[in-house]
Amino acid sequence: MSPHRLSPRRRRPWRLAAVTALLVLLTTATGCGRSSGADPGRVRIGFLASLSGTYQAVGTDMRDGFQLYLDIHGGKFGSRIVDLVVADEGDGGPTAVPAATKLIKSDRVVALAGLVGGGSVAGVVPLLAENKTPLVASNGRPELKDPSWVWTTSFMSVEPGVAIAQYVKDHVDGPVYAIGPDYQGGWDELRGFTDAYTRAGGKLANPDGKTTFTPFPQTSNFLPYFTQVRNSGAKAVYCFYAGRAAVDFVKQYRQSDIKDLPLYGAFLTEGSVLDAQGAAAEGIWNVLNYSPDLDNAANRTFVAAWKARHDRTPTTFAMAAYDAAAVLDRAIAAIDGKVTPQAINDAIGRLGQIDSPRGGWQFNAKTHAPVQKWYLRQVRPDGRALSNVVVQDLATLGG
């Protein structure tokens, strides 16, 4: 077969193509905000989340969760009217830092909340210290040397894996294959599991005894990894994936040789990905600090108010942002006199138990992250749709 000669004149087009391949990786996003006049009866709060880019779904959930708290509390924190300035975090530090700088320096907010990415939090930390402004972070939480100005309402990335490790050890008869995405969040999530699991006497099925990391975010085909899982003789799989990767992973899992191996995960089926996964997700075990079916008064209020406004179930992202608003509300209410960033930061440190849709929790005085309970959930049919149903409590971590 003779090739069709299509381009005899252009001899080095591959060079251009190679250069432009790099161009494709570059995208930009900019933050925006608005300003209004100062007033003692008002308080100006900055909210940052990914409203564009890879984490748009998570960022939107967080913004809606924060806004929901404001809506059902008359738009006030501690009897002061809130001027909320929302800005776009984009995909991470490079876009989050300029947006946070603008909120602090030109909008002069007294506190920041939100932030999806751990990298964004790490990038913003020096800015917080320099301007003595508190951040109530509701998702990403990197290891921090000095968390003086950072309060995290979600969890430390290693905790889901730590919480479920003993359960997996007790219920799986044989080695477990550990797999996750190749970036900071994936390393932390998987390290939490593998450390606790091997400490409990478990053995990893991975060929070299180390977690398999898949390139992130470009991995969309997991079948080759499943071949390796099968050849390793694993009796179960533990993974952490979110977003598109979680959808691809679960759908392909059920169409592969290892479809009957029990699948345990962190996040894996949380949020809108569950709809896209469909029937393939049924039976997956996963660990999280929240579930919409938790039976407590705060959760009933939260879920009912959420469902009145949105046609999707609330996620842990929305819940943590809702709690970030609750933290700011209670801290500002406790302030006697002028509401300054320093006063808010001090007040948060004295909050004690917080009544939350996830159940009661409090800040660890050292890490500034929650001491909270973790739940084992399984994807089961709930009415016409599938949902994550709480099976049992796992452990209380963070203390």
Place this chain on the structure above:
Amino acid sequence: MGVVDAYLIPVVDGVAYGLLLFVVAAGLTVAFSVGGVLNLAHGSLYALGAYSAAALSDGTWTGLAVAVAVGALTGAAGGGMLAAAVAPLAGRGHLAQALLTFGVALVAADLLATLFGPDELPVVVPSELGTTATIAGHRYPAYRLAFIAIAVLLAGVGWLVLGRTKVGARVRAAVDDPQMLACLGVSPQVVQAGVLAAAGGLAGVVGVLGAPIIGPGPGMANVVLLLSLVVVVLGGLGSVSRVLAAALAVGQIQTLGIALAAGWAPFLLFAAMAVALVARPPRAVGSPA
């Protein structure tokens, strides 16, 4: 025998994946060599098709057929609009085109995210295709086997049209000798615009059919474009059959390569690309432009 058994699925999957990349990259390479346009919005044309699949394919064969038709039409319309958009840039080199089409890709990605939301969308295929097949005792998605057949069919049709028809002859003439083609009363510009529209239509169709493999969602257009560019760089923009070989090789690197050496997964593809660039025969580099 044991080795063959253990790695049969990745090899088959590599063929499916490689053929998907081939049918996507074929449009990109033809648009470049004939249309003279380095189309960085090519991934967006695939995205148009993939979103059509998510919106229209409802598990019936009619739904799938409608999605394919809509994917083809929107893809072709997109390709036609790109041809019109880059026409004023003729003679200003490929960088101007690359910037323009890259800008179009950014705008398209934002429009699609606004229209369809920020989530990954599920794609439903007819239940006969949505099942799991068994190959020598191994489970494998039936849809991907069907896709192999369809991709071979698409490639065959493309080869026949380019190589055996009058239209194909004009297309090849537009590359080899546009002046002579113009003397024969056929406008090379019209041929080039037609090729861009056809490449867009192909990308749209492949987007619909490929959606169950690389599904619709934000960032997907970039993934598709990047992989196509890698294939085109490896195969060279000169010939369709070399692009086919490159696509199949990339497919195997991405499946068999990973199954054999998962730890090297992040580097395998670009290492192969680097080796191919270094080892490329000198005639391609030294000849006059």
